[in-house]
Amino acid sequence: MTTATAARNDVWITSTALVAVLVFVGALYVRGLDGEAPVAVADRPREPEELAAPMQLLGASAYLRAGELTPRIRESLREEWRDVQRFTSRIADCPTTADWVASPAGQRFERLVGELRRGSREEALAALHLVFEVARRTEWAPGLLARTQHADKLAGLFQEWLRAWGPRAAEDTLLSEPAVAATVAYGGLMRRVSQPLPLGGNDEALERARAFLLSLLQDAHGQPTRLSAAVRARHPLALEAFAGRRNVLEGFASAFEQAYPELNGECAR
Amino acid sequence: MSVETERRTALAARQLALSCAMIAFGALCLSVQRDGNGAWVGTGYASLSVGVVVALLSLLLSLRGHVDVPRDGLTALSALSNLLGLAFLIAGVLAPGGGWMFFEALLLAALLSRGAGRGESLSRGAVAVLAAMLLFRLWVTYQGSQHRWQVMTVDVPILSALPFEFLAPVQSISLGAFTPHELGFPLAGLEFASTLAAWTLGFALLVLGLLWRARAATEHENDRIHDAIWELQPNVARLVERILPESEWRELGLQSLSERALRKRIEALVVERVAARRDFERAVRAANLLATTNTGGYGGEIQQALIEGEGE
Numbered sequence: 001m002t003t004a005t006a007a008r009n010d011v012w013i014t015s016t017a018l019v020a021v022l023v024f025v026g027a028l029y030v031r032g033l034d035g036e037a038p039v040a041v042a043d044r045p046r047e048p049e050e051l052a053a054p055m056q057l058l059g060a061s062a063y064l065r066a067g068e069l070t071p072r073i074r075e076s077l078r079e080e081w082r083d084v085q086r087f088t089s090r091i092a093d094c095p096t097t098a099d100w101v102a103s104p105a106g107q108r109f110e111r112l113v114g115e116l117r118r119g120s121r122e123e124a125l126a127a128l129h130l131v132f133e134v135a136r137r138t139e140w141a142p143g144l145l146a147r148t149q150h151a152d153k154l155a156g157l158f159q160e161w162l163r164a165w166g167p168r169a170a171e172d173t174l175l176s177e178p179a180v181a182a183t184v185a186y187g188g189l190m191r192r193v194s195q196p197l198p199l200g201g202n203d204e205a206l207e208r209a210r211a212f213l214l215s216l217l218q219d220a221h222g223q224p225t226r227l228s229a230a231v232r233a234r235h236p237l238a239l240e241a242f243a244g245r246r247n248v249l250e251g252f253a254s255a256f257e258q259a260y261p262e263l264n265g266e267c268a269r
Numbered sequence: 270m271s272v273e274t275e276r277r278t279a280l281a282a283r284q285l286a287l288s289c290a291m292i293a294f295g296a297l298c299l300s301v302q303r304d305g306n307g308a309w310v311g312t313g314y315a316s317l318s319v320g321v322v323v324a325l326l327s328l329l330l331s332l333r334g335h336v337d338v339p340r341d342g343l344t345a346l347s348a349l350s351n352l353l354g355l356a357f358l359i360a361g362v363l364a365p366g367g368g369w370m371f372f373e374a375l376l377l378a379a380l381l382s383r384g385a386g387r388g389e390s391l392s393r394g395a396v397a398v399l400a401a402m403l404l405f406r407l408w409v410t411y412q413g414s415q416h417r418w419q420v421m422t423v424d425v426p427i428l429s430a431l432p433f434e435f436l437a438p439v440q441s442i443s444l445g446a447f448t449p450h451e452l453g454f455p456l457a458g459l460e461f462a463s464t465l466a467a468w469t470l471g472f473a474l475l476v477l478g479l480l481w482r483a484r485a486a487t488e489h490e491n492d493r494i495h496d497a498i499w500e501l502q503p504n505v506a507r508l509v510e511r512i513l514p515e516s517e518w519r520e521l522g523l524q525s526l527s528e529r530a531l532r533k534r535i536e537a538l539v540v541e542r543v544a545a546r547r548d549f550e551r552a553v554r555a556a557n558l559l560a561t562t563n564t565g566g567y568g569g570e571i572q573q574a575l576i577e578g579e580g581e
Contacts, residue, residue, distance in 0.1 A: 009282075
């Protein structure tokens with residue numbers, strides 16, 4: 001072996017050994033790195049003109065702030081939004097949900113919700129606002145006759161919204177909390193649909209709800225999604241029960257009752 | 270020294286350096302986990318401390334009066350890589366808390382010291398046990414990533430089939446409960462898929478690196494002994510290598526001796542073996558071996574006459 005080759009060989013060995021030492025030091029250093037506590041999406045910096053406290057638009061006095069949404073809705077839907085928002089906030093006499101949605105006013109409501117769902121994030125919030133208003137002012141409690149079609153109809157509206165916005169909303173400063181509320185509401189409503197009475201139940205509805213919530217809360221590898229983490233941060237027991245084998249929607253039902261006591265399916269009577 | 274010999278020496282040194290780098294990269298992969306924020310964070314020093322203790326203990330138990338002393342930068346790095354590699358490997362597979370860790374640490378110390386005593390960095394049995402422990406840790410971590418804080422849940426027969434909610438607490442039994450703190454989970458939770466990839470890659474790199482390092486270190490050491498023998502005249506060196514074959518160098522205690530002690534040892538072994546061979550040949554010559562096969566009688570008398578005739 002020539003001297004030049006030997007020198008090259010020495011350089012090669014020395015540099016490889018040096019890399020090994022540096023990587024060992026790196027391994028020792030990174031072992032001590034602490035992670036940061038998770039920052040709730042809702043606590044992240046917002047855009048200057050973003051709506052503050054979006055959850056108020058889903059609460060019992062949401063109608064007080066509904067006007068703030070109007071300028072954020074596209075021109076072509078604005079008039080319709082004004083009308084529909086006005087009459088949904090004044091639904092009287094607590095009609096049953098499915099019957100009201102089938103009425104002319106209800107059909108206008110359903111069409112507008114569909115349009116808003118396909119629009120911007122503010123419009124998505126407006127759609128969810130309308131659904132919560134209907135949930136608050138119509139009757140959907142199954143009662144002793146186990147009439148679950150009304151709760152099922154309402155759950156369907158939440159499901160449509162979650163299908164369109166659930167995964168995206170989890171990382172959205174405006175929609176993350178409303179998405180959690182919609183998920184809990186859907187789970188709570190489907191609990192009433194799947195088990196309207198203490199004994200017996202509707203396995204088909206339970207499986208339907210379970211499959212949809214799984215698609216929402218777990219990714220393709222069975223790992224929790226961002227939305228799941230957001231739901232767990234606010235309602236951990238809901239997901240504990242959901243991961244079990246029995247009464248999987250029980251946790252959602254409890255969380256829904258706790259978060260929205262006035263949404264009892266009987267117009268808060 | 271021939272060109273071929275020099276090239277072979279360089280190759281062993283290169284392999285040794287590369288295997289150390291491989292071990293280091295494996296250690297790096299086993300030191301990280303991905304948290305819920307998407308950031309890579311450390312797995313903590315607690316399990317590494319246990320790993321260092323177990324690795325040191327198993328190496329000390331395996332010495333049995335035979336100490337490999339590093340002689341240069343490369344052999345020093347090799348020895349350090351072996352210790353750190355074992356420590357990171359053990360830390361990577363240990364269940365991070367609870368009573369399991371104590372049991373696992375004892376088992377590993379026993380297995381690794383036996384393997385190292387036979388001149389192996391990792392025996393097949395030790396690799397199998399380490400792989401089983403890694404699988405157990407991955408399973409526990411997976412359960413934790415799903416927010417299930419037990420190794421498994423077993424349904425109680427009959428009771429679990431009854432549809433009464435008030436029986437829920439006794440319908441199933443949780444085995445091996447643990448906490449996120451015991452698992453060393455990051456504050457933002459764990460992203461399992463990336464962590465799984467990093468840990469399995471790290472385990473593979475470490476095991477392969479440690480096995481490769483052991484072979485490369487032996488090769489590197491044999492090259493040094495070979496160099497010492499080939500300081501003699503080529504013809505003499507060839508004879509010495511026939512008297513002291515390479516396959517016996519470890520058993521003869523030639524490896525890991527200092528330069529001076531190595532030469533003195535080779536000298537003593539050559540003198541001893543040549544003397545032994547001379548004694549043997551003399552004894553063979555003196556002994557009338559054919560006489561032992563003489564059965565007497567007609568044939569035996571003739572055989573004896575012929576042997577005596579050859580001697581005259």
